[in-house]
Amino acid sequence: MAVTERMPWYVAGLCFKCQGCGACCSGPAEGYIWVTRPEVELIADCLEISVSRLRRQYLKRVGLRTTIIEHEYTKDCVFLRKIDDQRQCIIYPVRPSQCRTWPFWADNLKNASNWNKAARKCPGINRGRLYTREQIEQIKNKKKWWQDGKQQPDIEESS
Ligand code: SF4
Numbered sequence: 001m002a003v004t005e006r007m008p009w010y011v012a013g014l015c016f017k018c019q020g021c022g023a024c025c026s027g028p029a030e031g032y033i034w035v036t037r038p039e040v041e042l043i044a045d046c047l048e049i050s051v052s053r054l055r056r057q058y059l060k061r062v063g064l065r066t067t068i069i070e071h072e073y074t075k076d077c078v079f080l081r082k083i084d085d086q087r088q089c090i091i092y093p094v095r096p097s098q099c100r101t102w103p104f105w106a107d108n109l110k111n112a113s114n115w116n117k118a119a120r121k122c123p124g125i126n127r128g129r130l131y132t133r134e135q136i137e138q139i140k141n142k143k144k145w146w147q148d149g150k151q152q153p154d155i156e157e158s159s
């Protein structure tokens, strides 16, 4: 018997274009910005500091995982800085997988309601470039981005 593939609700694709507002990197809600060991090394290289200093100053352990810390009061990611009046990620070329795959996270893609809920926080969702279902799934499942041999964003940068 032929097995019919169940189509995801976003089979026609989804639009996204980052507007550069920085909302996904900032508070007021507390969150986690998970990093893996290879990402820790890349971030340390990018900041030209040792891995141990990076871990001491900017990371913390939560159970078995490691997260980038947030500012105590604003809950902004510690790597979000104001440069030329714009909020920018100072480790952008090596930002972790969690950051580079937004908004195509499994939870956001579960159903249209979750997607539209995410859109209320992120003005880039449902705007701009159309990503096909295949592209969405490729981004969603891409954890080891550094293995590409390039550190290019998979999702278009904001203009
Ligand atoms: S991804 Fe969304 S929330 Fe984050 S900076 Fe871009 S537009 Fe703003």
Ligand code: SF4
Pocket: 024, 025, 033, 068, 077, 078, 079, 080, 088, 089, 090, 091, 092, 095, 096, 099
């Ligand atoms: S690492 Fe960069 S992209 Fe990720 S949350 Fe922090 S400032 Fe935002």
